[in-house]
Amino acid sequence: METENKNIYGVLAEFRNPKELIDAAETVKESGYSDFDTYAPFPIHGMEKAMGLKESPLGWIVLAGGLTGMIGILTLMIWIMGYDYPLNISGKPYINLPIYVPITFELTVLLSAFAATFGMFALNKLPRFHNPLFNVERFKKASDDGFFIHIESSDDLFSEEQASKLFTDSGAIHVETVYDSD
């Protein structure tokens, strides 16, 4: 494919270590960019402050999942045991809340866990079939020992030269422009 048909996806820079990545992220944030992200083989503590991230909304998703499980199974058990199919067991009351505790607990946990797992994947927009970053050979290091930062072309302030200059000035060991296709 010819060069002029390629769309620029953003500018990717590699840094030496977690400390430099955090410092670079702080610089990028303070320069006013918002569509940027850092990539590392493990979560770096303190990065959320450097990047200015808000608290993840996942907790609310899990709460919704847990409440669905809890209310759903309690309703089902009360309806079955109290009205649809009452069983007389040693003369105990049909609607007997203490004996519903174990199953209610299990279902609350089960639906919360589903909400936590799939909620997390949804918030992260995964699974994702293709990511232009994978066009960069060097980016393979992001899951091994590379520390990357990427400014997306969708950012209002984005210009290839300025972003590259910003990275070079903050001490990047490698700066590269990422294209949408190979």
Next chain:
Amino acid sequence: MSTDYQYVPEPKLVKGDHTFGSITDLIAKTPLSATPPLWYLAFGVANLLLVALLGSVGYLIWDGIGIWGLNNPAGWGWAIINFVWWVGIGHAGTLISAILFLFRQGWRTAINRFAEAMTIFAVMCAGLFPAIHVGRIWVIYWVFPIPNQMGAWPNFSSPLLWDVFAVSTYFTVSLLFWYVGLVPDFATLRDKAKGKIAKMTYGIAALGWTGSFRNWWNYEKAYMILAGLATPLVLSVHTIVSFDFAVSLIPGWHSTIFPPYFVAGAIYSGFAMVLTLMLIARKIYGLEDIMNIDIMEKMNLVMMVTGNLVAFAYLCEGFIAWYSGYIYEQGIFWLYAVGPYAWGFWILMFCNVVTPQFLWSRSIRRSVTLTFIISIIVNIGMWFERFMIAVASLSTDFLPSSWDYYSPTFWDIIIYLGTFGLFFTFFLLFLRFMPMVAIAEVKGVLPQADPHNYDEKTNDFIAPNAEPQQQSVQQKNQ
């Protein structure tokens, strides 16, 4: 009084001189290199046992559970013993991955993936037993609240039904937790793999994970929530398993100590199983730097504490039998010690009460051979504990005229051995094709991962003084 305090740093979690790259290579090389011949041998043996299991389960379904040694007083035999034993083993995995995570124990990263895999395969083995014990496995779906043509529903007040919900939830949540942990490591394998098929498979499993911090941010939250959910869950599972016994009126079963006692026993046997597997795997796969002696010692300490909790529970059972003044409870306890199954009781006492006491010694805790032997003994002991609870209590119940001696048949034994085939088939596949140590998590506990360990000006790594001084190390080792 001296005020000369000295800072004693924690020992390094990962031994040797490792960088992020060398950790990746160390762990990713096993799934990405050729299969060792020894693996085929082990896999072949496991497959033979698995075939034996499938064959005998097939015969059991064909002929009915009469092929087992169950008799009139002892309606619960090896099937229930094996069920409780396998579920108990599974508990260590969740303890390591969830509870130790909440307590911020960095050493769990060396073994959590491994132990979680063990949990999942152990719960699979466990779940088989109640399923085939119902006799008519083709209507096993009756245990779930599914609308049906009979207009009937399961009885939600039965602890056996609670068990269905507890074990199936436990299996599902463990699997989700395991997979969430695996995603970043699948991404590492995807990026390291050379072959097309390996690249594709790991790529699909990694779901397009990039290591983006915006993703890590949600990921860490999810991981913490899952750990928070799994913690009460694991305690609830063995509690509910113990309700199967404790809610009945059989002497020796009807006891409020059962839930904590079962949970402690589960963690005790689970840690023993993790140690057994870990000590073999670290040797074969050369992971001594990660699964090191310090971690083995910490696990031995957990085993010592839970082993003594179990021993204390035995003591309490004996005391309460005497103190309650209830002759049937006293009778069953007396029958444990001198009755027809006294041999089982004394094996149990040796394995579970005497053995953990050796762990008070630091040199035994740090000896690989002795730890391996102790871990095997503990697993045997915990099997006999369930044997005594299930069989001895049932076969010598209220009426001496109905007493009968329980012994297993060939089919009991072959199905139990067969579950090892099931377990090891999956476990060997796991060792072969998956990262057996959580790569991202181990990197996260390296000192290089902490931005504070870098020089403010030059941005160069400064190793924190993590290892005790050379001299004091030598003193400790002596």
